[in-house]
Every structure is written in structure tokens, then in C-alpha cells.
Amino acid sequence: MTDARSAAAFDRRLLAPMVLGSILNPVNSSLIAVALVPIGMALGAPASQTAWLVSGLYLATAVGQPVTGRLVDLYGPRPLYLVGTALVGIGGVLGVVAPDIGTLTAARVVIGLGTCAGYPAAMALVRREADRTGRDSPESVLTALSVSTQTIAVVGPTLGGLLIGLGGWRTTFAVNVPLAVVALAVGWWAMPRALGRERSSDSVVSLVDPLGIGLFTAALVSLLLVLERPSWWPLAAVTVVAGAALVRWELRARHPFLDLRVLAGNGPLLLTFLRALLGATVSYAILYGYTQWLEQGRGLSASAAGLALLPIFLAGIGVAALTGRRREIRGKLLVGAAGQVVLAVLLLFLSSASPIWLLVVVALVAGVPQGLNNLAVQNAVYRQADPERVASSAGLMRTFFYLGAIVAGTTGGLAYSGGATTQGLHVLAFVMLGAAMVFLLVTVLDRSLVRLEA
Incomplete structure (x- = not known):
């Protein structure tokens, strides 16, 4: 009886590699937020050049995640996971020794490519465990995955500020080396060696579809x-x-x-991808645009700016922990969308003389959609995607996510063309408000979300 119950339970050993692999991307996305100014000063690079440290990683991951996800669907998560984590460590070493901004950007691209495997592999493992046990994986597993990634994404600037204070900006690259070593070790020990789902007499080339990948890469880049x-x-x-x-x-x-025919016939999944884009536009405008304003417009140090963002982490984790075990998706998205609207409005009331308590309120409000939207979008993709392509669908969701991040970065660059001023922050807030309103409207009109809760 004990063996039967064990066989029907989710293999908890998989949680460690799932979480470690998934956090590699958000840790590198967020640590850099407070390092851009110190890097520019140290290497004599203007903001137009340091911006490529952000764009380089996003370009690599936006293209690489669905490609890697497709390979995970075909050949299983283990090989892609191990190769990816090794690349993260190599990119970290390259960043530590980089003599100029060009080499540092190359290091970020290598890191970005390396982080592409973690999240699709984790989603594939959740689906495979559901197939193995014959029952849906616990909501707590998806919640742990979402909470870990958003925790790192939000706490990253705070951690980055502390690392820079301890050892300079290169520590934000050096941290990848021990993370990659631990992820490799845990992945080697815990991840199943089984091959992917598909079995076919076709060649590897025809299964992978290199021409399709090449055209997708050219169009997206x-x-x-x-x-x-x-x-x-x-x-x-x-x-x-x-x-x-x-x-x-x-x-x-x-x-x-x-598979465009499948995608075109899956309207609910396409709407979820759209929500991923819109939600990321708002959240990354906060991560980068608001952080820069705290340092330049409000006059806080890198460490203090990181600490000012800490309430986002506290609120986001609290909200996700309280709601994670509930399967409801539409309600989370509606509350998250409303939270984004309130957040954008609050930013319009900030100035260079805004008191610390108001900054704390802004961060707490930002944590609510941070905790709800990421969790709900992830769970929606898991339930809406074709089970045979859950990893590549998760990768595509991340592509839309990074499209939103790049939209936020581009908007921030235009709004801050004369520096991260309060006026520029208000321009950014209006863009955030527009994205939040569309997010809310799409969610209100999408009745398919109700069926996911059955």
C-alpha cells in the first residue's frame, strides 16, 4: 500500500532542480537593475551601451526559451537542463573577467541562453509527473515554482545592492558560478534520464525543424x-x-x-500570452524604470533603492502563498489587473520629495499583481497548452513575457532620454496605466478562464 501511494504521489525530489533551474533567469534579470549605473561608471559606458546588458539577455531568452522548450518536449528535460546550467556558469566567469562593455554584453547573452532551459524543463516535469501518477500535480507545486521565480525577481535588486556594496558590480556576475554548480549537481542527481515524449523514425533534423527555428529567430530578433x-x-x-x-x-x-494550426485554434492560450506581455510591461517598468528613478530622481543609493523595493517581495510572496493552493485563475487575474491600475495611478503622485512611507506604499501595492498575475498566467498556460507541447508553450509564454520587458525598457529609455526624472517617471506611469487597462479588459471579456477552474 505504501509503495502504491508513493508511486501515485508527486516526486518531491524534483522540486530542487525545478526551482534552481527556474530562478537562474529572474536572478540575472533583476540583479542587473541596480548594477547598470556602477557598470557604466566603471567601464566608461553611457546608458545607451549599458542598456544592451538588459537587452542582450532578453533577446537571447526571448528567442531561446521556445526553441529550448521544443527540444525539451522532444528529448526530455535532463540534457537541456544540464547544458543550460553549465552555460550560466561559463557566462558568469566571462562577466567577472570582462574588460569592456562589449565582452560584458556577450557574457549576458551566454547567461541568457543558459537560463532558457530551466523553466520549460520544470513545466515539462510537472506534466510528466501528472502523467506518471495519473492525477493532476498538486497546486502547491506550481505555486512553489511561481513563488520562487517571482521572489528572486523582486528580491534581486535588494540582493544586487548588497552584493555591489560588498564586492562591487562584478559580484552580480560571480554569483552565477556557485548557483550553476549547485544546479548542475542537483539536476544530475534528481532529474529523470528518460527521453522525451515523441518516438519517431524520422531524423533528428526533421523533428527539430531547423528551418522553422531559423525563420522564427530572424523574425523575432x-x-x-x-x-x-x-x-x-x-x-x-x-x-x-x-x-x-x-x-x-x-x-x-x-x-x-x-504548430500554428494548434495555436490558432487555441484562443484562450493566445489571450494568456497577451496577458503575459501586458503584465510584464508593467512589472518590468517597475523593476527598471522605477528603480532608476529611485536612484537618480529620488537620490537614493543603489543599496537603499534595493531596500525600497523589498516590500514588493514581501507583498508578492504573501499574496501568492495565501492564494496559491486555490485553483481559481480568473479572480486572481482580475485583482492583479486592478492592482496594476492602482499602482500606475500612485506613480503619478510621486516627486523627488516624496516621503519614504509613500515609496513603501507603492512597493506594497506593486507586490499584489506581482504575486497574483505571474502565478495565474503560469497556471493558465499549464492547463491550456497541448500536453505534448507544454514545455514549448511555456517557452512561448516567456517570449511574450520578455517582449513586454523590452517594451518596458524601450518606453523607459524614451521617457528617461533626459535622465530618470520625475517627469519621465510620470510618462512611464501613463504607459503602464494603458497596459494595465487592456489587461483588465481582456480578462473581463475572457469567459474561457471559468472553465479552467472546473
């Missing part, structure tokens, strides 16, 4: 570069041509990288 640098608008022609070729090829491919 050109689009992201246009979003990141609007003056590069001629690249939009590459986006259009590569995108059209991608659609034509994927509709004919025997084993398409993107």
Missing part, C-alpha cells in the same frame, strides 16, 4: 531590435518577410517547430 531601437525601423522588413516565410513553412512542415 528583428522585431525585438526594432522595439529596442525604434530608429532601426528598416529591420521591420526582415520581420515581415521572415514572419511570412515562417507561417508558410510551418503550415507545411511535418513536425513544425510552431
